[in-house]
Amino acid sequence: xxxxxxxxxxxxxxxxxxxxxxxxxxxxxxxxxxxxxxxxxxxxxxxxxxxxxxxxxxxxxxxxxxxxxxxxxxxxxxxxxxxxxxxxxxxxxxxxxxxxxxxxxxxxxxxxxxxxxxxxxxxxxxxxxxxxxxxxxxxxxxxxxxxxxxxxxxxxxxxxxxxxxxxxxxxxxxxxxxxxxxxxxxxxxxxxxxxxxxxxxxxxxxxxxxxxxxxxxxxxxxxxxxxxxxxxxxxxxxxxxxxxxxxxxxxxxxxxxxxxxxxxxxxxxxxxxxxxxxxxxxxxxxxxxxxxxx
Numbered sequence: 001x002x003x004x005x006x007x008x009x010x011x012x013x014x015x016x017x018x019x020x021x022x023x024x025x026x027x028x029x030x031x032x033x034x035x036x037x038x039x040x041x042x043x044x045x046x047x048x049x050x051x052x053x054x055x056x057x058x059x060x061x062x063x064x065x066x067x068x069x070x071x072x073x074x075x076x077x078x079x080x081x082x083x084x085x086x087x088x089x090x091x092x093x094x095x096x097x098x099x100x101x102x103x104x105x106x107x108x109x110x111x112x113x114x115x116x117x118x119x120x121x122x123x124x125x126x127x128x129x130x131x132x133x134x135x136x137x138x139x140x141x142x143x144x145x146x147x148x149x150x151x152x153x154x155x156x157x158x159x160x161x162x163x164x165x166x167x168x169x170x171x172x173x174x175x176x177x178x179x180x181x182x183x184x185x186x187x188x189x190x191x192x193x194x195x196x197x198x199x200x201x202x203x204x205x206x207x208x209x210x211x212x213x214x215x216x217x218x219x220x221x222x223x224x225x226x227x228x229x230x231x232x233x234x235x236x237x238x239x240x241x242x243x244x245x246x247x248x249x250x251x252x253x254x255x256x257x258x259x260x261x262x263x264x265x266x267x268x269x270x271x272x273x274x275x276x277x278x279x280x281x282x283x284x285x286x287x288x289x290x291x292x293x294x
Contacts, residue, residue, distance in 0.1 A: 003032065003033065003034050003061075003084045003085045003086070004032040004033060004085060004086055004087060004106050004109060005032065005033040005034075005085045005086070005087045005088075005089055005102060005105065005106070005109070005161070006033070006034055006036050006079070006083035006084060006085030006087070006088050006089070006164065007025065007033050007034070007035050007036070007085075007089050007091050007097075007102075008036045008037075008038070008076070008079040008083065008088060008089065008090050008091065009021060009035065009036070009037045009038075009090075009091050009092065009093055010037075010038050010040060010072050010075035010076060010079065010090070010092070010093075011037060011038070011039055011040065011042065011046060011075075011093040012039070012040040012041065012042055012069065012072075013042045013043060013044045013046070014042070014044075014046065014093035014094065015042065015044040015045045015046040015048075015049045016044075017093045017094055018037075018046065018049050018050070018053075018093055019049070020096055021091060021093060021095070021096050022035075022053050022057075023096070024096035024097045024098075024099070024205075025060065025097065026057060026059075027099040028060075028097070028099060028100075028101065028102045028103070029099055029100055029102070029103045030102040030103035030106060031059045031060045031102070032102060032106055033060055033085065033102050034060060034061040034062075034063060034083075034084055034085055035060060035061070035062045035063070036063045036065075036079055036082060036083060036084075037050055037062070037063065037064045037065070038065050038066075038067065038075040038076075038078050038079045038082075039064065039065065039066040039067070040067065040069050040070060040071065040072065040074070040075045041066070041067065041068050041069025041070070042066075047064070047066060050062065050064045051064075061084075063082070065078060065079075065082060069179070070174070070179060071178070071179030071180050071181065071224075072180070073172035073174070073180065073181035073183070073227075074172070074174055074179075076090065076172060076183075077171045077172050077174070080164065080167045080168055080171065081168070083164050085164060086109075086113065086163065086164060086165075087105075087109050087120060087161050087162065087163055087164060088161065088162050088163075088164045088167055089105075089159070089161045090159075090160075091204070092206075094207050094208075095125075095204060095205060095206045095207060096205050097203060097204060097205065098202075098203050098204075098205065100203070101203040101204070104201065104203060105121075105123075105161065105203070108121055108197070108199065109121065109161065111197075112197055113163075117194065117195055118142075118194060118195055118196065118197060119162055119163055119166040119190050119193070119194030119195070119196055120160060120161050120162035120163050120166065120194075120196055120197075121160075121161050121196055121197045121198070121199060122148075122158045122159060122160045122161070122196045122197070122198045122199070123158070123159045123161070123199050123200075123201045123202070123203050123204060124136075124156070124158065124159065124199075124200055124201060124202045124203070124204070125156065125157050125158070125159055125202065125204050125205075125206040126202030126203075126204065126205055126206070127205070127206065128205060128207070130202060131202075132156065132200070132202045133156040133157055133202075133206060134154065134155040134156015134157070135153070135154060135155050135156065136200055137152070137154060137198075137200050138200065139200075140197055140198060140199050140200075141154075141197075141198040142195050142196075142197055142198075143195060143196065143198060144190075144191035144192075144194070144195050144196065145160070145184075145187040145188055145190065145191040145196065146188055146191045146238055146239075146240060147191075148196075148198055150240050150241055150244060152198075154198070157206065158198070159203075159204040160187060160196065162190070166190060166194060167186075170186050170189050170190050171186075172185070172186055173185075173227065173230065175224070175226040175227055178223070178224035178225075178226055178227055179223070179224060180220045180221065180223070180224035180227060180228075181224065181227040181231075182227065182228070182231045184231060184235075185227070185230060185231040185234065188231075188234060188235060188238065189234070192238075218289055218292075218293060219289075219293040221255050222255065222258045222289055222293060223258075225255045225256060225257075225258040225259045226259060228251075228255040229252055229255055229256050229259070229267075229270065229271075230270075232248045232249070232251045232252035232255070232271075233248075233252050233270045233271040235248040236248035236249045236252060236271055236272075236275065237271070237272065246278065249271060249274075249275035249278045249282075250278050250281045250282045250285065251282070251285075252270075252271050252275065252282065253267075253275070253278060253279045253281070253282025253283065253286075254282040254283075254285040254286050254289070255286075256282070257282070257283065257286040258286070
């Protein structure tokens with residue numbers, strides 16, 4: 001029998017949080033999934049903690065892979081390659097699922113499995129009190145990862161469950177000595193070929209903890225300028241509102257100044273000469289970043 005969902009957890013020194021993730025999976029009312037953990041070079045007790053999970057749980061398969069620390073995007077790439085599930089859900093180590101999540105997802109995924117125009121579905125994050133993160137909508141929306149923001153005006157982090165075969169076509173670029181690549185870079189690329197079915201179900205419980213990626217994102221982008229530049233260059237040239245193009249271009253120049261590349265013509269080529277007047281604004285933001293995060 002095929003595994004419907006790979007629930008994938010990339011983790012780095014989160015041994016103290018994994019038991020909560022594990023507990024939420026043990027409480028599922030359907031076990032049509034595997035739990036795949038990619039350990040991104042942890043130095044804590046992560047491996048031992050996972051071994052304990054494997055020793056006591058037999059209702060679903062728990063798979064563990066450890067690799068050298070390289071960032072979440074590299075962990076996702078490895079997870080996609082290792083996944084046995086037909087669909088791929090990223091469950092971060094500081095979050096967890098409601099007990100009915102898998103049972104609710106399976107029929108929704110079955111509905112779209114053979115539709116070649118759909119790359120998967122997306123559900124909502126919710127806080128511990130059940131409140132949806134962002135604004136709510138009624139019914140379901142067929143859209144892509146760009147238009148759901150700019151056309152339908154849906155706010156708040158979403159939870160994408162992609163077809164695994166789709167993700168295999170869109171692996172993250174891996175830049176030497178950089179440990180971050182925005183997930184939006186890949187989701188936006190997928191949006192050029194596939195729609196998703198967006199469903200207003202808050203089945204994924206999220207917690208923005210101290211020390212997480214969200215809290216220190218500017219500093220992280222400063223240390224991964226090539227990936228940040230690529231993301232903003234592509235975003236600025238998609239069919240999005242002019243205001244968003246301008247913001248993306250400013251951020252492109254902002255983070256480009258953290259690279260060792262000094263050839264301005266090379267940088268212009270990556271985004272387009274139309275963005276050059278926005279370089280001074282990017283420079284001012286760069287200076288502010290250096291002041292705050294040096």
